[in-house]
Amino acid sequence: MGLGKTSITLTALNDLLFDNFEVHRVLVIAPLRVARDTWPAEIQKWNHLSLLTYAVAVGTETERKAALLQQTDICIINRENVQWLIEDSGVPFDFDTVVVDELSSFKSYQTKRFRALMKVRPCVRRIVGLTGTPSANGLMDLWAEYRLLDMGQRLGRFIGQYRTNYFMPDKRNGQIIYSYKPLPSAEKAIYSKIADITISMKSTDHLQMPELVSSEYEVQLSEEEQERYDDLKDNLVLQLPDGDITVANAAALSNKLSQMSNGAVYDDVGDTIHIHDRKLDALEDLIEAANGKPVLVAYWFKHDLARISERLHKLHIPFSQLDTPESIRRWNAGELPVALVHPASAGHGLNLFLVGLLLLLGTPFRARTVENSLLQIGLANRYGYAPALISCKRIKNTQVSVQVSVMEFYSLGVAMEIWETHRTEIQDALNVHFVEPIKYGGRNGRNRIIIVITAAPGAETQRKDVLYDEF
Secondary structure, eight states: OOSOHHHHHHHHHHHHHHTSOOOSOEEEEEOHHIIIIIHHHHHHHOGGGTTOOEEEEOSSHHHHHHHHHSOOSEEEEEGGGHHIIIIISOOOOOOSEEEEESGGGGOOTTSHHHHHHHHHGGGOSEEEEEOSOTTTTOGGGHHHHHHHHHTTTTTOSSHHHHHHHHEEEOSEETTEEOOEEEOTTHHHHHHHHHGGGOOOOOHHHHOOOOOOEEEEEEEOOOHHHHHHHHHHHHHSEEEETTEEEEOOSHHHHHHHHHHHHHTEEEOTTSOEEEOOOHHHHHHHHHHHHTTTOOEEEEOOSHHHHHHHHHHHHHTTOOEEESOSHHHHHHHHTTOOSEEEEOGGGSSSSOOOOOOSEEEEESOOTTHHHHHHHHHHTTOSSGGGOOOOOOEEEEEEETTTHHHHHTOOOEEEEEEHHHHHHHHHHHHHHSOEEEEEEEEEOOTTOOOEEEEEEEEOTTGGGGOOGGGOOOO
């Protein structure tokens, strides 16, 4: 990421349009923010692209149709409207070239956008896919992406054929297969198949990035706050003066505990209940310690955003949420000492040049993944800007950091009679976090009660045959 995929692609399209005359009209499909902000900005930024005309088909249906009907060289649309464009817009699909920015958003062959684009794929003479994470969840993601690019010439026309050739069953319960793992030679074989149409570049080979210094700033909960946390964790119910909090399952429990550790939590009716301000106090100290360096704060929950904004207003610190072209421009121009961003919306197309300090507030389910994705978007030294040291600090609560930060679970179902007979053995074999009885019909149609066990990471290596029950 950060190697200029957009400008490289635009330069190639410019040559194909005006020098080689091999391209007539181009459709660019991208995430909403990228389609609305990044592609137009890149076209306007470079002098050699001044001949290119473009229209951005985002917004209301009327605005999208008006953009599509303009006779421009390039039409840019967000990926959520691909199905609408092809099936519902009524506008003829006259694009002979398609660029899919963030190709990984088409990694699932079951999505509506993938199926819609495949309908017009035979009409497209040239297609380009751009992504910094082609196989974020493993090699299985590559099939749909390359099915779109080459119509199945390299990895096969059908997903079953691809699985048979390069994968073997991994986690399963009898004949039910839950996941696959690559064969020993699969990675090399797959890369060899797609090498002729793939260009891969690493930022470490082309950019001199500043050294990353990672540190943690710890805060302490009071005894009362810790008791509230422990009560919810142990009893799945917490009664507070401002409202009640109840938890239905392990995933919801981890989410609520993450909220509490950040300082607030949503009650059963969706209202925000204040717990503490310790992380906000730590955030204030860190911003002051930055001594004028630009600070990017990554929040997770909406109440985090509201409480951080309120605190910064009280401190009279200028800030903005990075959700508009103007706010991004002000940040890159050095006009904002503090900016707020949500990690999930910052992964694609957010070109930030000035970062002195990156603060990740809280430890959600995928805290480490989110932290890595924020760093991978190229926050410093992109295109030669701002030689600055990034210091990433995750503000956490000492007492709860281990429990919260590793809350990734898998579930396993066993019959009630198995649970009653082998309860002790199961608890010894697994790091059991949550147990819940549910009704299950089974293959034979008999209604029965099974026990769903939710266990913490690492337990899957200790599973025993007695845990599996053929329903």
